[in-house]
Amino acid sequence: MNAVFVDTGGWMACADRSDPAHLACTAARDATLEAGRILITTDFVVDETLTLLRFRLGPAATSAWWQQIDGSARLRWERVDNDRFERARNLFFQYRDKDLSFTDCTSFAIMRELRVTTVITTDDHFRQVGFDVLPAVRRQTNRKAAALPIELPSSIWP
Numbered sequence: 001m002n003a004v005f006v007d008t009g010g011w012m013a014c015a016d017r018s019d020p021a022h023l024a025c026t027a028a029r030d031a032t033l034e035a036g037r038i039l040i041t042t043d044f045v046v047d048e049t050l051t052l053l054r055f056r057l058g059p060a061a062t063s064a065w066w067q068q069i070d071g072s073a074r075l076r077w078e079r080v081d082n083d084r085f086e087r088a089r090n091l092f093f094q095y096r097d098k099d100l101s102f103t104d105c106t107s108f109a110i111m112r113e114l115r116v117t118t119v120i121t122t123d124d125h126f127r128q129v130g131f132d133v134l135p136a137v138r139r140q141t142n143r144k145a146a147a148l149p150i151e152l153p154s155s156i157w158p
Contacts, residue, residue: 003040003076004032004134005111008048008103009122011041015053015065021122024135028120032134039075039120042110044103046077080106084113100125 006029013025032039046069053062069075080088087109092102104125111119111131118132127133 001114001116002036003038003114003116004028005107005116005119005131006039006041006045007107007119007121007123007126008045008052010120011045011049011065012052012056013122014120015049015061016057019122021135025120025122028134032120033074040078040110040114040116041069041075042078042080042106044080044106048103078110078114080110084109087113095129098125098128 009021010025010029013019013021014029016022019025029039050062050066053065078084084106088102088105091105091108092100095105104123107119108126108129108131111117118134119126120134124133
């Protein structure tokens with residue numbers, strides 16, 4: 001499939017200009033779109049992203065991000081249905097040696113199903129289970145982000 005998955009870490013880095021991976025993630029996102037590829041994400045990733053944006057950057061940044069992605073022809077949303085949930089549950093218990101979130105496992109299941117091999121993220125877990133990661137990942141930390149305006153590349157998002 002001619003697509004790149006976007007994980008919560010990728011969305012957050014793109015949205016938060018104070019994030020150390022901001023420039024690299026926005027460059028990866030923009031290059032993907034400029035190459036004519038689509039972005040894929042899931043309802044579980046959107047749930048995480050909306051929640052983190054609200055807590056870290058506030059309601060205005062959350063609303064701006066939502067307006068950017070809602071209805072975009074360049075973004076395909078995948079829903080976690082019962083079958084995908086069960087595949088994710090199996091992965092969650094299969095990878096006992098890794099500190100994975102269940103949402104990560106839903107993303108892995110959907111990426112494998114759709115044969116998407118590349119992800120924009122700051123989460124090293126994707127590399128650990130065999131996906132190609134854009135950009136090179138850094139360890140995630142729990143930190144309070146500065147409330148900076150969200151960056152909207154109007155030339156890419158219809």
